[in-house]
Amino acid sequence: ALLGELGQDVSWLALRDGAVISESRASEPLAVGSAFKIGVLAALADEIEAGRRDWAEVVRLEEHHRSLPSGRMQDYPVGAPLTLHSAALAMIAESDNTATDLLIDLLGHDAVAERLGIASEDLLTTRAFFALKADEARRADWRAASPADKPAIAASAAETLPDLEAVTGPHAQGVEWYLPLDRLCALGAPLASLPLMQVNPGPVAAQPGLWQSIAYKGGSETGVLNFTAWLTDTEGRQHCAALTVNDPGAIAETTAAAAFGAFLRSLHGQS
Known part of the structure; x- marks a missing residue:
């Protein structure tokens, strides 16, 4: 009941050792904001596991990576050297948008989109997302364009980075990252043991002592909120708990965090 009252469209999911404990609309794609970065990390982890990349590999920041x-x-200055681990850590723990765009550029839209389960032409860098959100006419063009034309429109929009004040308004329908919670949970499960996933526990930090380990990634913009946590309880059982809220107006994030905390406590208390 608490979760369902948080906004116009709400989905949630709780898994324990792969079994569904509670869910509502968990297979329905909703806007999740920066939680899509789990898919970028998954694509990077694929490359590292295959031996094509290494966490210690150094890449250079370029001007077109710079975001808000x-x-x-x-x-950071153009040309700044960064290890892949440093970029990935910043992307997850600080939700660094510039680090995210650098990694998408390195990995390729196709690889990241495939991990997310979306069409490559629908995958936006954060810079393109901000540019389209700030430009109503170009946003309309992108939404109406054929799949073949979408990348060029997004790239053209991203040539100019808008002011931060131009992108703080409500969620622009269709210009976001739309993912179902069951996919987010599946993407993050094999990554949850990475130390970089456990640096920032998000709202789960308010529950010390309940969990042996906490991996977390969320996302938000005006009208969009996601919390996704991969948790190991004191009995060693693996959980994923996730919540997405979409609404035409601003979402009360403090209220949502409290409701998510209550959700986690009830999950922890179930035998």
Whole structure:
């Protein structure tokens, strides 16, 4: 009941050792904001596991990677050397948008989109997302375009990075990252043991002592909120708990975090 009252469209999912404990609309794609970065990390982990990349590999920041906050790398100088681990850590723990775009550029839209289960032409960098959100006419063109034309429109929009004040308005329908919670949980499960996934526990930090390990990634913009956590309880059982809220207006994030915390406590208390 608490979760369902958080916004116009709400989905949630709780898994324990792969079994569904509770769910509502968990297979329905909703806007999840920066939680899509789990798919970028999954594509990077694929490359590393295959031996084509290494966490210690150094890449260079380029001007077209520069995005808007969150994060800090947008203020780094062009040419700054970064290891893949540093970029991935910033992308997950600080939700660094510039680090995200650098990694998408390195890995390729096709590889990341495939991991996310979306069409390559629908995958936006964060810079393209901000540019389209700030430009109503170009956004309409992108939404109406054929799949073949979408990448060029997004790339053209991303040539100019808008001011932060131009992108703080409500969620622009169709211009986002739309993912179902069951896919987010599946993407993150094999990544949850990575230390970089456990640096920022998000709202789960308010529950010390309940979990042996906490991996977390969420996302938000005006009208969009996601919390996704991969948890190991004190008995060693593996959980994924996730919540997405979409609404035409602003979402009360503090209220949503409290409801998600209650959800986690009830999950922990179930035998």
